[in-house]
Amino acid sequence: MTLKRMDHVGIVVEDLAAAVAFFTELGMELEGEATVEGEWADRLTALDGLRSDIAMLRTPDGNGRVELSVIHSPEATGRAPWEPVSTPGIPRLTFVVDGVDDTVERLRSHGAELVGDTAQYEELLRYAYVRGPAGVIVGLVEYFD
Missing domain, CATH: 3.10.180.10 (2,3-Dihydroxybiphenyl 1,2-Dioxygenase, domain 1)
Structure with missing residues (x-):
């Protein structure tokens, strides 16, 4: 099996509208928005009762995409650390x-x-x-x- 391409990068945010404004100011284009929920989403994320609003943005050349999401349920148990650039795993x-x-x-x-x-x-x-x-x-x- 061969890798074909990277599809997108996903980021969970607290304020979807503000995050969309940030990335559109950067120059990305909004492709669309949707609500994600249901059995398939629960199975994919291993979270029961997942409900999320997402926005998909793309770079002007069409080759890069960023998915922004706000998770309404289940409630988050913590926040990602604000670590220095040198920290392994920091996106x-x-x-x-x-x-x-x-x-x-x-x-x-x-x-x-x-x-x-x-x-x-x-x-x-x-x-x-x-x-x-x-x-x-x-x-x-x-x-x-």
Whole structure:
């Protein structure tokens, strides 16, 4: 059996509308929204009585997708840790953008906070990490041609 492609990355958030606003400000396009529940969802997640609202977004080139979800039931038993970038298992999504500094500023109005500083590697690229919805680390990279 051969891997065909990555389908999407999923992130559980507390405020779906705010998370959608964050990722659309970044430049992603909303594909659609739905409610997910029922026996198949319970079996998939090993959670009894799962009820979730989801939004699916895609990158402008159509190759990357992010699923944002709010789980209404069952109630969460805790929160994901806000650990440093070096912590094994901490999710990090990275997107190529036209301008890192401008993108960081636009995302600040949606709650983004720089993890460290914006850094430039030689004359090749400019890179920044921000904390996005639910504390997920979002990498923003600008390549110089």
